[in-house]
Amino acid sequence: xxxxxxxxxxxxxxxxxxxxxxxxxxxxxxxxxxxxxxxxxxxxxxxxxxxxxxxxxxxxxxxxxxxxxxxxxxxxxxxxxxxxxxxxxxxxxxxxxxxxxxxxxxxxxxxxxxxxxxxxxxxxxxxxxxxxxxxxxxxxxxxxxxxxxxxxxxxxxxxxxxxxxxxxxxxxxxxxxxxxxxxxxxxxxxxxxxxxxxxxxxxxxxxxxxxxxxxxxxxxxxxxxxxxxxxxxxxxxxxxxxxxxxx
Amino acid sequence: xxxxxxxxxxxxxxxxxxxxxxxxxxxxxxxxxxxxxxxxxxxxxxxxxxxxxxxxxxxxxxxxxxxxxxxxxxxxxxxxxxxxxxxxxxxxxxxxxxxxxxxxxxxxxxxxxxxxxxxxxxxxxxxxxxxxxxxxxxxxxxxxxxxxxxxxxxxxxxxxxxxxxxxxxxxxxxxxxxxxxxxxxxxxxxxxxxxxxxxxxxxxxxxxxxxxxxxxxxxxxxxxxxxxxxxxxxxxxxxxxxxxxxx
Amino acid sequence: xxxxxxxxxxxxxxxxxxxxxxxxxxxxxxxxxxxxxxxxxxxxxxxxxxxxxxxxxxxxxxxxxxxxxxxxxxxxxxxxxxxxxxxxxxxxxxxxxxxxxxxxxxxxxxxxxxxxxxxxxxxxxxxxxxxxxxxxxxxxxxxxxxxxxxxxxxxxxxxxxxxxxxxxxxxxxxxxxxxxxxxxxxxxxxxxxxxxxxxxxxxxxxxxxxxxxxxxxxxxxxxxxxxxxxxxxxxxxxxxxxxxxxx
Amino acid sequence: xxxxxxxxxxxxxxxxxxxxxxxxxxxxxxxxxxxxxxxxxxxxxxxxxxxxxxxxxxxxxxxxxxxxxxxxxxxxxxxxxxxxxxxxxxxxxxxxxxxxxxxxxxxxxxxxxxxxxxxxxxxxxxxxxxxxxxxxxxxxxxxxxxxxxxxxxxxxxxxxxxxxxxxxxxxxxxxxxxxxxxxxxxxxxxxxxxxxxxxxxxxxxxxxxxxxxxxxxxxxxxxxxxxxxxxxxxxxxxxxxxxxxxx
Numbered sequence: 001x002x003x004x005x006x007x008x009x010x011x012x013x014x015x016x017x018x019x020x021x022x023x024x025x026x027x028x029x030x031x032x033x034x035x036x037x038x039x040x041x042x043x044x045x046x047x048x049x050x051x052x053x054x055x056x057x058x059x060x061x062x063x064x065x066x067x068x069x070x071x072x073x074x075x076x077x078x079x080x081x082x083x084x085x086x087x088x089x090x091x092x093x094x095x096x097x098x099x100x101x102x103x104x105x106x107x108x109x110x111x112x113x114x115x116x117x118x119x120x121x122x123x124x125x126x127x128x129x130x131x132x133x134x135x136x137x138x139x140x141x142x143x144x145x146x147x148x149x150x151x152x153x154x155x156x157x158x159x160x161x162x163x164x165x166x167x168x169x170x171x172x173x174x175x176x177x178x179x180x181x182x183x184x185x186x187x188x189x190x191x192x193x194x195x196x197x198x199x200x201x202x203x204x205x206x207x208x209x210x211x212x213x214x215x216x217x218x219x220x221x222x223x224x225x226x227x228x229x230x231x232x233x234x235x236x237x238x239x240x241x242x243x244x245x246x247x
Numbered sequence: 248x249x250x251x252x253x254x255x256x257x258x259x260x261x262x263x264x265x266x267x268x269x270x271x272x273x274x275x276x277x278x279x280x281x282x283x284x285x286x287x288x289x290x291x292x293x294x295x296x297x298x299x300x301x302x303x304x305x306x307x308x309x310x311x312x313x314x315x316x317x318x319x320x321x322x323x324x325x326x327x328x329x330x331x332x333x334x335x336x337x338x339x340x341x342x343x344x345x346x347x348x349x350x351x352x353x354x355x356x357x358x359x360x361x362x363x364x365x366x367x368x369x370x371x372x373x374x375x376x377x378x379x380x381x382x383x384x385x386x387x388x389x390x391x392x393x394x395x396x397x398x399x400x401x402x403x404x405x406x407x408x409x410x411x412x413x414x415x416x417x418x419x420x421x422x423x424x425x426x427x428x429x430x431x432x433x434x435x436x437x438x439x440x441x442x443x444x445x446x447x448x449x450x451x452x453x454x455x456x457x458x459x460x461x462x463x464x465x466x467x468x469x470x471x472x473x474x475x476x477x478x479x480x481x482x483x484x485x486x487x488x489x490x491x492x493x494x
Numbered sequence: 495x496x497x498x499x500x501x502x503x504x505x506x507x508x509x510x511x512x513x514x515x516x517x518x519x520x521x522x523x524x525x526x527x528x529x530x531x532x533x534x535x536x537x538x539x540x541x542x543x544x545x546x547x548x549x550x551x552x553x554x555x556x557x558x559x560x561x562x563x564x565x566x567x568x569x570x571x572x573x574x575x576x577x578x579x580x581x582x583x584x585x586x587x588x589x590x591x592x593x594x595x596x597x598x599x600x601x602x603x604x605x606x607x608x609x610x611x612x613x614x615x616x617x618x619x620x621x622x623x624x625x626x627x628x629x630x631x632x633x634x635x636x637x638x639x640x641x642x643x644x645x646x647x648x649x650x651x652x653x654x655x656x657x658x659x660x661x662x663x664x665x666x667x668x669x670x671x672x673x674x675x676x677x678x679x680x681x682x683x684x685x686x687x688x689x690x691x692x693x694x695x696x697x698x699x700x701x702x703x704x705x706x707x708x709x710x711x712x713x714x715x716x717x718x719x720x721x722x723x724x725x726x727x728x729x730x731x732x733x734x735x736x737x738x739x740x741x
Numbered sequence: 742x743x744x745x746x747x748x749x750x751x752x753x754x755x756x757x758x759x760x761x762x763x764x765x766x767x768x769x770x771x772x773x774x775x776x777x778x779x780x781x782x783x784x785x786x787x788x789x790x791x792x793x794x795x796x797x798x799x800x801x802x803x804x805x806x807x808x809x810x811x812x813x814x815x816x817x818x819x820x821x822x823x824x825x826x827x828x829x830x831x832x833x834x835x836x837x838x839x840x841x842x843x844x845x846x847x848x849x850x851x852x853x854x855x856x857x858x859x860x861x862x863x864x865x866x867x868x869x870x871x872x873x874x875x876x877x878x879x880x881x882x883x884x885x886x887x888x889x890x891x892x893x894x895x896x897x898x899x900x901x902x903x904x905x906x907x908x909x910x911x912x913x914x915x916x917x918x919x920x921x922x923x924x925x926x927x928x929x930x931x932x933x934x935x936x937x938x939x940x941x942x943x944x945x946x947x948x949x950x951x952x953x954x955x956x957x958x959x960x961x962x963x964x965x966x967x968x969x970x971x972x973x974x975x976x977x978x979x980x981x982x983x984x985x986x987x988x
Contacts, residue, residue: 005429012493038427053429054406057331074462077328081320084304086354087334107333108355159301180285182252182300191720192467192474192933199469212467214476214723216710216957218730220439220459220486222446226685227439229461229708231729236712236722239467246259438967439686461970463710463957465977473932475977476955482972483959499923506987532921547923548900551825571822575814578798580848581828601827602849653795674779676746676794686961686968693963706961708970714933714953714980716940721933723955733961740753 002133004036005053005063016055016063016131023050055133060103064128067121070098071164071188074217075237082213082242083160083184085110092152092178094145094171095164095188099125099138106134110160113152114138115145117165146170153177164188169201172243176205179245187241195239208246214239249380251283252300252310263302263310263378270297302380307350311375314368317345318411318435321464322484329460329489330407330431332357339399339425341392341418342411342435346372346385353381357407360399361385362392364412393417400424411435416448419490423452426492434488442486455493461486496627498530499547499557510549510557510625517544549627554597558622561615564592565658565682568711569731576707576736577654577678579604586646586672588639588665589658589682593619593632600628604654607646608632609639611659640664647671658682663695666737670699673739681735689733702740708733743874745777746794746804757796757804757872764791796874801844805869808862811839812905812929815958816978823954823983824901824925826851833893833919835886835912836905836929840866840879847875851901854893855879856886858906887911894918905929910942913984917946920986928982936980949987955980 003018008027017023023030028044036042040052058073079085079101087109093102096116105112106129116122122142129138145152146167152158157180163171168187171178175185185207189195195212202210215237219230250265255274264270270277275291283289287299305320326332326348334356340349343363352359353376363369369389376385392399393414399405404427410418415434418425422432432454436442442459449457462484466477497512502521511517517524522538530536534546552567573579573595581603587596590610599606600623610616616636623632639646640661646652651674657665662681665672669679679701683689689706696704709731713724744759749768758764764771769785777783781793799814820826820842828850834843837857846853847870857863863883870879886893887908898921904912909928912919916926926948930936936953943951956978960971
């Protein structure tokens with residue numbers, strides 16, 4: 001059961017709450033019903049109105065409790081676009097962090113097993129998965145993926161391996177054992193040294209269609225004087241490696 | 248029922264065929280069974296082996312019959328990431344073209360109504376949806392979306408409006424009538440003049456979180472001499488506008 | 495006679511002063527000699543030491559009195575690189591502004607005639623040219639270049655036409671009358687609409703090698719964790735059109 | 742004495758020839774006079790007309806005999822813009838190659854000492870300097886700069902140190918001994934590993950204003966359908982490090 005996005009239109013404030021939870025703000029107390037529907041209007045005890053909205057990916061990014069900088073919607077989208085992540089996929093993920101990528105993947109119908117090395121981060125991610133309505137699809141495991149690779153290689157194969165960890169190369173090396181033929185690896189790495197190591201690991205182990213991409217995104221400024229790319233600039237997030245099991 | 252990706256490993260050739268179809272190549276004739284499973288190995292009458300693989304998004308891009316340059320996996324991914332397209336979404340789309348975006352959206356569990364102004368392109372897209380196994384999720388309609396906006400505004404609201412047409416601004420103006428609160432508009436426009444017009448239309452009609460993005464993607468070159476961005480460069484595809492119904 | 499850059503090393507403070515001027519700061523009063531040489535150490539009446547340095551282009555950008563945002567060293571460099579601005583060139587310029595481009599061009603030995611429409615800005619630019627030691631090379635004229643095109647076309651031809659004005663297209667159209675064969679036009683325009691108009695004007699009038707470039711520059715971040723493009727991003731400055739008289 | 746650019750307008754062909762040389766092509770034989778002037782029209786023995794033009798920086802890039810890929814006008818421009826290279830500068834350069842950077846610097850009035858490790862490349866560069874009319878300003882030395890650093894540090898200081906060599910870091914470390922206070926170092930490095938090493942060397946030795954930049958340049962496409970960045974893309978050339986002696 002997904003949470004509701006509760007929007008106070010007048011003040012442009014939004015809160016993410018699960019069914020049955022209570023929302024306490026200076027606008028009053030609101031008991032969130034178990035069965036609210038998209039479009040309902042709820043009222044606090046002070047008479048302030050909150051609109052109920054269906055949750056969407058960018059809301060996860062904006063409202064999940066964070067344990068570090070989560071992967072941005074743009075990079076999550078690139079992972080989905082370049083790998084074709086889809087309903088029914090079995091995904092193996094590591095470096096859960098806040099869990100925004102896992103949340104997105106769960107909400108498009110993939111089943112995700114994700115490893116987070118920090119137990120407190122893992123617990124936080126679990127709560128985020130509940131908020132995101134994907135607890136049944138995303139299995140957050142506290143632990144180091146690299147210590148479980150042998151066991152995982154024995155299980156039913158995965159369609160997709162997504163990594164946002166410092167030692168991604170170690171898992172990339174096992175991709176052929178973990179993935180179905182045609183399955184994809186996607187690795188997010190902020191630093192070029194790690195990106196290089198990961199690409200070399202992907203090639204060494206015989207993956208195909210290996211490419212490491214960097215993405216620069218700029219906003220277009222549109223005003224009365226004319227149109228131009230933003231003078232503010234948008235900075236680097238991470239390199240994305242994609243590779244595929246081709247044998 | 249989705250098609251199978253039939254891969255001849257020795258020659259690195261791939262074919263997309265629906266269950267029950269016949270594959271005729273110089274490698275021999277192959278009757279594709281109705282019930283092949285991912286991982287099966289099929290044999291032509293000449294004894295050549297084809298491996299059966301589950302279809303993924305990038306395969307749609309690579310194997311769909313084209314009627315023009317389809318939207319690239321990277322831009323499709325950005326649309327999904329920035330709008331949170333997800334299972335259960337009702338999507339209104341225009342400018343079907345080859346249908347790669349519709350195919351991706353269908354495969355992540357969204358229900359898509361898509362308008363293609365050219366009847367032959369629409370028919371081709373319909374065949375692609377069958378190949379992509381999303382005929383039940385994607386309704387390809389031959390026609391001009393802008394002529395059906397009044398009727399569509401009367402229907403149940405959509406979660407997402409995706410446009411890849413020359414007159415996207417006309418549909419953007421009706422977004423508040425077509426979409427649920429919190430729903431997203433995404434517009435793909437190659438030219439800056441159209442991007443400007445679309446952004447102004449989105450603002451004029453009161454959409455929120457309006458932004459037009461350009462995306463530059465470069466491949467990293469990794470070899471013995473070192474690491475550097477590719478000297479080949481990657482060119483412009485299109486601007487992407489995102490906006491949201493916030494009222 | 496060029497000014498001196500007076501550097502107080504201890505506090506990392508710099509001042510630009512002409513020979514014979516007085517420097518008054520909280521560090522004391524300093525009479526700048528007429529004949530100071532690069533490397534001299536001067537002392538204020540409070541005994542604070544200032545080192546005398548030879549002025550360079552980036553110092554003009556950092557220390558000229560500004561009347562708006564001056565063209566940045568990167569864009570000035572691109573103008574010089576793409577046009578081969580060199581000693582002995584006769585340059586016609588418009589949109590003087592702060593005069594950093596004119597200062598650079600003067601300091602590499604070109605003779606510049608530059609038009610500034612705002613008389614106060616022109617006077618400020620004249621003072622900057624004195625500070626930059628290029629008063630004898632740069633003739634700052636208060637006025638609108640487009641009103642003097644007929645007269646200028648009668649004069650000895652220029653090697654280079656550089657424009658940083660809103661109505662650059664009007665001057666670009668006269669480039670063949672103003673420039674020697676092989677001479678270059680360079681136009682700086684922040685907005686894409688103006689860049690388009692300028693490019694069309696350049697083509698219409700028969701200029702060759704016409705190209706409009708946008709430049710994205712990012713800083714590389716190097717630290718203990720690794721190397722990556724800056725997360726801060728660097729924004730758009732302006733489009734640069736280059737074209738050449740080829741007939 | 743600079744060469745002439747001889748332009749056959751009808752066929753859009755250009756040749757670079759020194760005064761007194763002979764031009765032999767299928768258009769006939771032409772004896773280039775010692776005293777031709779910009780704008781003169783010369784005739785071959787077959788009556789074909791060549792126009793005499795003054796040489797400019799981009800002509801050096803297009804017509805110099807190459808010994809490898811020369812630095813591009815854009816990168817040369819960035820070096821000039823970020824360092825303020827100017828008339829009267831004393832420049833120490835290494836990695837002469839084709840000599841386009843040296844040619845540019847000579848033509849804006851700088852005196853350049855440049856080291857090229859390959860004797861044949863050095864000889865070719867010397868011929869290019871003659872063609873470029875800067876033999877008196879550019880001293881091409883066959884040899885390895887790093888072996889002459891001690892001697893050079895004893896000489897009169899340089900204003901600018903420009904490096905396009907694989908072992909740039911070794912010379913960067915000596916920059917404080919080689920340059921005047923306020924003098925600049927500029928290093929061109931295609932690979933990120935070298936860029937990192939160079940930046941660390943610059944910081945280690947106490948240089949100030951250290952920055953390593955990457956530059957992405959795209960052409961704007963202007964046609965009847967609209968305006969957009971080129972779909973062709975422009976690739977990576979090199980990172981540029983800039984640093985300054987600040988003590």
